[in-house]
Amino acid sequence: MPFAWAKKIPMAEKNLIEAVNMALAHELERDESVVVLGEDVGANGGVFRATAGLQQRFGPDRVIDTPLAETAIAGVAVGMAAAGLKPVAEIQFTGFIYPTFDHMVNHASRLRHRTRGRLTCPMVLRSPCGAGIHAPEHHSESPESLFAHVPGLRMVVASNPLRAYGLLLAAIRDPDPVVFFEPTRLYRLFRQDVDDNGEALTLDTCFVEREGRDVTLVSWGAMMRETLEAAEKLAGQGVSAEVIDVATLKPLDLQTILDSVAKTGRCVIVHEAPRANGFGAEIAANIAEHSLTSLLAPVVRVTGYDTIVPLARLEHQYLPSVGRIVEAARNAVEWS
Amino acid sequence: MSGFLTRVNRRCITIAAPAGSHYLTRVRLSTVASFAIERFQVLDEKGDIVAPLPQFATVPDELAAMYRAMVLTRTFDAKAVAMQRTGKLGTFASALGQEAVGVGLAAAMRPEDVLVPSYREQAAQFMRGMTMAHCLLYWGGDERGSDFQAEPARHDFPNCVPIGTQVPHAVGVAYAMKLRKQKSAVVNVFGDGGTSKGDFYEGANFAGVWKLPLVMVVNNNQWAISLPRSRQTAAETIAQKALAVGFEGRQVDGNDVIAVRQVVEEALEKARGGGGPTLVEAVCYRLCDHTTADDATRYRDAESVNAAWKVEPVARLRDYLAKHGHWNKDKEEALQHECAGEVAKAVAAYEATPPGPPEHMFDHLYAKVPKALEEQRALAIRLGKKNSHG
Numbered sequence: 001m002p003f004a005w006a007k008k009i010p011m012a013e014k015n016l017i018e019a020v021n022m023a024l025a026h027e028l029e030r031d032e033s034v035v036v037l038g039e040d041v042g043a044n045g046g047v048f049r050a051t052a053g054l055q056q057r058f059g060p061d062r063v064i065d066t067p068l069a070e071t072a073i074a075g076v077a078v079g080m081a082a083a084g085l086k087p088v089a090e091i092q093f094t095g096f097i098y099p100t101f102d103h104m105v106n107h108a109s110r111l112r113h114r115t116r117g118r119l120t121c122p123m124v125l126r127s128p129c130g131a132g133i134h135a136p137e138h139h140s141e142s143p144e145s146l147f148a149h150v151p152g153l154r155m156v157v158a159s160n161p162l163r164a165y166g167l168l169l170a171a172i173r174d175p176d177p178v179v180f181f182e183p184t185r186l187y188r189l190f191r192q193d194v195d196d197n198g199e200a201l202t203l204d205t206c207f208v209e210r211e212g213r214d215v216t217l218v219s220w221g222a223m224m225r226e227t228l229e230a231a232e233k234l235a236g237q238g239v240s241a242e243v244i245d246v247a248t249l250k251p252l253d254l255q256t257i258l259d260s261v262a263k264t265g266r267c268v269i270v271h272e273a274p275r276a277n278g279f280g281a282e283i284a285a286n287i288a289e290h291s292l293t294s295l296l297a298p299v300v301r302v303t304g305y306d307t308i309v310p311l312a313r314l315e316h317q318y319l320p321s322v323g324r325i326v327e328a329a330r331n332a333v334e335w336s
Numbered sequence: 337m338s339g340f341l342t343r344v345n346r347r348c349i350t351i352a353a354p355a356g357s358h359y360l361t362r363v364r365l366s367t368v369a370s371f372a373i374e375r376f377q378v379l380d381e382k383g384d385i386v387a388p389l390p391q392f393a394t395v396p397d398e399l400a401a402m403y404r405a406m407v408l409t410r411t412f413d414a415k416a417v418a419m420q421r422t423g424k425l426g427t428f429a430s431a432l433g434q435e436a437v438g439v440g441l442a443a444a445m446r447p448e449d450v451l452v453p454s455y456r457e458q459a460a461q462f463m464r465g466m467t468m469a470h471c472l473l474y475w476g477g478d479e480r481g482s483d484f485q486a487e488p489a490r491h492d493f494p495n496c497v498p499i500g501t502q503v504p505h506a507v508g509v510a511y512a513m514k515l516r517k518q519k520s521a522v523v524n525v526f527g528d529g530g531t532s533k534g535d536f537y538e539g540a541n542f543a544g545v546w547k548l549p550l551v552m553v554v555n556n557n558q559w560a561i562s563l564p565r566s567r568q569t570a571a572e573t574i575a576q577k578a579l580a581v582g583f584e585g586r587q588v589d590g591n592d593v594i595a596v597r598q599v600v601e602e603a604l605e606k607a608r609g610g611g612g613p614t615l616v617e618a619v620c621y622r623l624c625d626h627t628t629a630d631d632a633t634r635y636r637d638a639e640s641v642n643a644a645w646k647v648e649p650v651a652r653l654r655d656y657l658a659k660h661g662h663w664n665k666d667k668e669e670a671l672q673h674e675c676a677g678e679v680a681k682a683v684a685a686y687e688a689t690p691p692g693p694p695e696h697m698f699d700h701l702y703a704k705v706p707k708a709l710e711e712q713r714a715l716a717i718r719l720g721k722k723n724s725h726g
Contacts, residue, residue, distance in 0.1 A: 061515055062515070067538075067545055069542070071534055071535055072535070072541070072542050075504025075508065075539065076507050076508040078504070078505050079452075079504060079506060079508020079509045079510075079512070080508035082493070082505065083508065083509040087508070102498065103501065106501060107498075107505065112702070113479065113701050115494055116482070117700045118483050118484075119493070154702075176702045204707065251702075251707070253708070
């Protein structure tokens with residue numbers, strides 16, 4: 001598009017990283033128990049600038065630069081949350097999130113349950129996730145299904161600026177621990193009109209992004225881009241695709257997916273993470289258990305391979321493409 | 337600079353010049369850090385005073401109360417172990433030999449302070465208001481055992497079974513106190529084995545950087561299950577680990593309840609006044625097995641255990657009190673009787689508590705039962721009814 005660069009962007013047009021920043025600022029302003037902590041989140045404003053300007057505005061006691069230790073970032077957040085703060089901890093990349101796993105699984109997820117509600121853990125663990133930005137090793141993984149397996153946690157993945165803003169507000173206000181993934185590939189890819197109105201979206205709800213009759217495409221996070229593009233292509237080929245953004249993987253709003261499959265009879269699940277034991281398997285199993293008689297074709301998964309996410313030169317080969325999604329949807333439609 | 341190092345001493349390095357040269361280069365060094373760790377003791381092994389008594393220790397009733405708390409824990413532990421042996425309790429971790437650590441630190445705390453313990457601090461937890469029935473419920477396999485509601489225990493953390501992971505939690509609680517400008521502090525307890533964990537090093541480092549109101553008490557009972565202290569770390573003391581992260585580390589005789597209380601009180605005073613964290617290494621001995629699932633005779637000889645019995649904390653304070661006319665046989669008998677009665681009451685309360693209904697698995701997992709769990713919850717209730725009938 002000629003002169004697209006010259007298009008004047010209204011103030012409310014935000015990319016995903018700006019939407020995250022806006023949500024954090026909104027909650028820091030609204031609720032003095034909210035604190036932000038992590039590596040380089042203060043003076044530097046975060047390696048992706050998610051926390052840009054927040055320390056200047058809210059002070060170093062509430063926007064806290066931590067020493068370099070992910071285990072303690074999560075563990076300290078558990079302690080803060082139990083003591084009545086609402087910590088929002090940042091892990092710079094999901095490749096560095098694994099040291100937090102002990103605290104998320106053994107403590108954050110269990111504190112309410114093991115004390116019968118005496119102590120609780122209202123914390124958020126934010127992390128950029130996914131491939132597609134030519135990042136170094138350990139910067140491209142999508143481990144959402146690891147966290148989605150843990151009872152007591154919420155697992156949320158943002159798929160666009162509007163959702164990032166509304167879901168992050170909801171995550172911070174939620175009384176339980178939330179793991180919140182932000183796809184790096186989307187951080188600056190596109191903009192949406194995001195009003196800083198403080199209105200949270202609902203967690204535990206799938207969003208129907210596009211209505212359709214012939215096939216249900218289910219995805220979340222960065223792959224929502226390719227999935228929506230595939231739906232557009234399919235429409236051009238006379239196939240009407242319904243698109244669902246799962247958004248909150250744990251606890252899963254199964255009903256929205258089952259209702260859609262009851263209507264279309266076909267389902268393609270798209271995710272960037274490896275296939276085996278990926279979250280698509282959970283959705284497919286539930287469809288098999290609850291909606292077998294609605295199905296007109298086998299449920300299909302379009303996913304990353306069961307390999308290590310490759311380094312930059314091959315990552316485009318790894319990521320599911322629009323073409324693969326279109327083909328899978330067409331096969332499903334042509335099955336019966 | 338080419339050459340090779342030939343000699344290092346405290347003040348200078350001598351570097352030999354390359355072959356064929358006659359020059360030696362001397363680089364002047366300066367000491368940039370140095371330290372010493374001293375062990376603090378008030379009552380020696382015979383119950384004699386070796387340091388000035390702190391104010392609280394000049395009040396016989398105060399000491400008698402601490403003595404009572406140690407005896408109560410010892411009575412409770414013996415009963416709990418016996419209950420496990422007869423199938424009335426699950427795996428249990430006794431605090432035998434470590435009563436002075438728990439009682440000393442809890443006696444030093446104020447109600448507004450918060451205790452973040454490991455799983456062997458029942459001596460401290462009882463003093464904070466956790467009932468013995470709660471302790472039995474916990475080890476008997478009931479989550480309600482961690483739902484202690486009495487003040488001030490209700491603000492304390494529950495037991496922490498994964499080793500050392502409670503350290504960063506304590507740091508987070510201390511951060512919240514500092515942010516709110518509260519005049520309180522956190523007492524965090526873990527074992528000698530816990531100080532090998534990354535959680536300990538990371539948490540201590542954070543606490544140092546942020547100068548938090550935190551007292552880290554190491555119950556150095558010499559054993560991490562089967563691994564002796566000497567093989568846990570090559571450091572001469574555990575106290576010195578605090579120096580590496582920029583705050584004070586003190587070692588105290590963990591069999592001397594007066595010394596433990598005094599050192600923790602001083603550390604708490606410093607913490608509340610903004611002076612930052614302190615690590616207190618309390619050196620004692622685990623006279624019991626690691627837990628009821630352990631048999632310590634497999635890895636340690638009777639001699640070291642017998643030697644430890646000669647310096648154990650309960651007899652030491654009793655000897656001191658008796659020598660000064662504050663204790664006698666009659667008082668001892670009355671106390672033993674009273675403690676046994678209290679423990680029996682707790683056992684009765686525990687045994688009279690039926691297991692919770694199956695929906696307990698679901699009801700405190702999240703603040704509200706999510707829709708996604710409703711079906712499983714209903715199933716558990718249905719199956720639970722069936723199970724209880726057959």
